[in-house]
Amino acid sequence: MLMAIRTLIQVALVVTLLNILAPINANVEGDALYALRRSVKDPENVLESWDPTLVDPCTWFHVTCNGDNRVTRLDLANAKLSGSLVPELGKLERLQYLELYMNNLVGSIPEEVGGLKSLVSMDLYHNNLTGSIPASLSKLSNLKFLRLNSNRLTGRIPRQLTKLGNLKIIDVSNNDLCGTIPTSGSFSKFSEESFRNNSKLEGPELMGFVRYDTGGCT
Numbered sequence: 001m002l003m004a005i006r007t008l009i010q011v012a013l014v015v016t017l018l019n020i021l022a023p024i025n026a027n028v029e030g031d032a033l034y035a036l037r038r039s040v041k042d043p044e045n046v047l048e049s050w051d052p053t054l055v056d057p058c059t060w061f062h063v064t065c066n067g068d069n070r071v072t073r074l075d076l077a078n079a080k081l082s083g084s085l086v087p088e089l090g091k092l093e094r095l096q097y098l099e100l101y102m103n104n105l106v107g108s109i110p111e112e113v114g115g116l117k118s119l120v121s122m123d124l125y126h127n128n129l130t131g132s133i134p135a136s137l138s139k140l141s142n143l144k145f146l147r148l149n150s151n152r153l154t155g156r157i158p159r160q161l162t163k164l165g166n167l168k169i170i171d172v173s174n175n176d177l178c179g180t181i182p183t184s185g186s187f188s189k190f191s192e193e194s195f196r197n198n199s200k201l202e203g204p205e206l207m208g209f210v211r212y213d214t215g216g217c218t
Contacts, residue, residue, distance in 0.1 A: 029071045030057040032088035040083030040105070046076065070094035077123070078102040085129075090115035101147070102126040109148075114139040121145040125171065128152055133172070135160045143167055150174040156217055157195075162187045170194050177201045178217040 034052045042048075049061045058065035064073035071092050082104040089098075090112030096119060105127040113122070114136025122140075125147045132155030133148065144166050153175040161167075162185030170187075171194050178200035181192070195201055200217070 027056070028091055030054070032086075032091040033057050033060070033063065033071070033074070035086045035088040039086045040081045042079075042081060044080050046079045046081075064097075066094060068094075072118075073097040073099070075099045076103070081105065084108075085110055085113075087112040089113055092116060094118050096120045096142075098122045098124070100124055100127070105129055107131070109134055109153075111136045113137065116140060117142070119143055123147045124151070125149045126151075130154065132156070133158055133161075133177075137161060138163050140164065141166065145169045147171045148175070152176055154178070157182060157201075159184075173197050180204070 030052060034050060037047045037050050046062065049059070050057070051060070056065070056069050057063050057071060058069050062075045063071055064075070066072050072094055073096060074092070075097070077099045078101070080103065081100075084107035085100075085105060087110040089110065093115065095116050098113075098116070098119060098121065101123040102125070105124070106129065108131030109124065109129060111134045114134060117140065119140050120142055121144060123145065126149070129148070129151040130153065133153055135158040137143070137146070138158065138160035141164070143164055146167060147169065149171040150173070153172070154177065156179035157172065157177060159182050161170075162182050164186050167186045170190055173193070173195060174197045177195070177198040179202070181187070181195050181201060181203045183204045192204070195203075
């Protein structure tokens with residue numbers, strides 16, 4: 001009898017703890033998304049429903065959540081947004097799809113997006129993003145689709161990205177990347193089409209012949 005009472009108490013504590021943590025997670029994610037809203041100009045008012053006073057962001061347009069009220073999708077493609085990405089996006093730990101392509105986003109891709117450990121697809125193509133491709137993207141072990149083409153990204157393609165074993169598509173064409181094209185790991189299956197129109201990019205890397213630190217980078 002005593003054991004049964006203890007079990008009931010433990011179950012009640014777990015349920016209570018989950019009920020406490022769910023709003024906390026939702027508020028953290030809502031704050032992260034609202035930071036993005038503050039960072040961009042929205043001439044079409046597509047973010048009008050993003051009300052920070054709500055309990056969670058799951059009722060906001062262009063945001064999808066799972067059954068635990070955790071954000072899993074952000075769909076803001078071709079929304080005429082301008083401005084920059086924010087490091088707070090890295091707090092969306094259950095995010096699977098980051099769809100921000102065909103906008104006018106500027107600035108760099110924050111290192112913190114390497115914290116999106118559930119991410120399957122990152123589509124940031126056709127913007128005006130600058131800076132380098134963060135090596136932190138190599139932490140996205142579930143990533144299958146990485147499309148960063150048609151921006152103004154510079155620097156080398158991080159070799160760490162070759163460790164992304166689930167990566168099926170990468171497109172970094174039409175940027176200003178330099179160095180050589182990695183050919184090991186997951187990159188062994190990608191054609192040169194994925195890297196075209198980078199005038200300073202020399203390459204596929206020839207193991208033992210071409211050093212990684214060569215190829216038009218200063």
